[in-house]
Amino acid sequence: MRALLALFALLALAGCGLSPMYAGGGSGAVAQSLAGIEVAPIEGRAGWLMRNALADRLGAAGAASPRYRLDVRLDDELEALGILADDTVSRERRTLRARYQLVDLASGEIVLDATDGSDAGIDVVSSEYATIAAEQTALENLSHVVAERMITRIALALRNRQ
Template identity: 35%
Template sequence: MLWRKNNGIAALALLVAALTLAGCGFRPLYGEQANSPATTQYMAAVEIAPIPERIGQELQNHLRVRLNPRGAPASTRYRLQTRLNEIRTDLAIRDDASATLANLQLIANYTLHDAASNDVLYKGQSRFTASYNLVRSQFANLVAEDDARSRAVEAISDDMRVRLGIYFDRQAKAAN
C-alpha cells in the first residue's frame, strides 16, 4: 500500500515538473529547433574558411557535413573562421619518469562573420579533452593519440553545430 502511495506522489511530482518546464519556455538543446527549416537554411549559407594543418582539415570536413549535409552553400551569407589549439598533458607518471596516461585537449575559437560586411555576428569557443593510455610501443601511442584527436574533432564539430544552431534559431525568431 505504501509503495502505491509513493508511486503516485512521484508521478504527480514528475507531472508538476514537466508542466513547470513547459510554462517557462524550456526547449531541449538538441530538439527540433536546431533542425527547423529556417535554421537549416541559415547554416547552409555558411562558408567555412580553411583551417590550417591536418587536424584543421578534419574539423573543416566535419563542419561541412554538419552545417550543410546537402552540399556546398548556394549563396554564401556567412563565413566561419576557426582557430585550433591542441594541448597534450602527460599524466600518471611511473617511477622511471614515463607516463602511462595522456590527455589531449582541443580548443576551437571561432567567429561567424557576415560575408558582405565582414561584421562579427557571433563568437564562440568549444573544447574537448580526450584521454588515452600510453604503452611501451611508440606505434601504439601514435595510434591512440590519433584516435583521441579524431574523437575531439568530432565532439567539437557537434558542439559548434549546436551553438550555431541556437544562434541561427534566435535570428530566425527575431526575423519573424
C-alpha cells in the same frame, strides 16, 4: 491521481515557452541558416578533421551562395600526465580548443565569437604504434565532439538572430 499529475505536467510544459530548435526539419529556418555557412580552411591535420566534421554537421558541401563564413583557429596540445618512477610517461592528455567567429558575409558583422573545446585521456603502452594510433583516434574523436558543440552554439545564435 497519476493521470492528474501527468496532465498538470503537460500543461506546465506547454506554457514554458520552449520551442524545438530544428522546427521544420531540413526546411526550417535554423537548418537553412546552417546550410548557408561556409567553413574557411583550417590549418593542419586537426584543421582538416575539424573542417570535415563541421561540414558533415552543417549539412551542406557548400551552398551556392553562402550567407555566413565560419573562421576557426585550433589549439591542439598533447601533454604527459602520468610519469612513472623510471621517468617514462604512462598517461597523456590531448586537448583540442577551437576559437571561432561566425561572420555575416553581407555586412561583415561578427554574429558569434566563441571558444569551445574538449580533452581526452590516452594510455601510453609499450607499443609505440598503439600509442600513436590512440593519439590520432583521440584527435578524430575530439574534432567531432568540438564540432558538435560549435554547431549547437552557432544554431542557438542563428535562432536568436531570427
